[in-house]
Amino acid sequence: MQILVNTDNAIEGSEGLIERTEAIAREGLSRFSDRITRVELHLSDTNSERGGVDKRCVVEVRPKGLDPVVTTDQAETVDKVVLAAIHKMVNLLETTFGKLSARRDH
Numbered sequence: 001m002q003i004l005v006n007t008d009n010a011i012e013g014s015e016g017l018i019e020r021t022e023a024i025a026r027e028g029l030s031r032f033s034d035r036i037t038r039v040e041l042h043l044s045d046t047n048s049e050r051g052g053v054d055k056r057c058v059v060e061v062r063p064k065g066l067d068p069v070v071t072t073d074q075a076e077t078v079d080k081v082v083l084a085a086i087h088k089m090v091n092l093l094e095t096t097f098g099k100l101s102a103r104r105d106h
Contacts, residue, residue, distance in 0.1 A: 001036045001038070001039060003039045003040075004038070004039070004040045005040075005043065006042045007044070008043070017078065020079065020082075021041055024079070024086055028086035028090055029061070032090075032093050035064055035093075036061055036064070037062050038061070040059070041059055041082065041085075042058040043057055043081075043082070044058075053075060055074065056073070056081065057081040057084070058072045059071050059072070059086060059088075059089045
């Protein structure tokens with residue numbers, strides 16, 4: 001499972017931030033790692049210097065043999081928004097893979 005992290009101009013893509021973000025994604029999606037080829041996280045700061053709930057994370061996952069799936073969330077900090085977006089992705093993948101296995105069982 002390849003993980004890529006992209007940031008906009010308002011978020012400094014430091015090595016520490018990239019490592020933390022990759023670790024959150026890897027841990028959160030680990031049980032699906034054999035069914036995923038690639039994960040892309042896009043981090044942005046919608047209000048830049050004005051503050052507020054303005055950090056946004058878009059997570060795009062490419063499951064093997066399926067179309068890409070996307071989740072997004074907003075929060076006050078990068079760590080919080082990454083956790084929230086990954087949590088949404090886990091729920092989406094559980095539903096997606098659950099429907100596929102239910103179809104195969106019938």
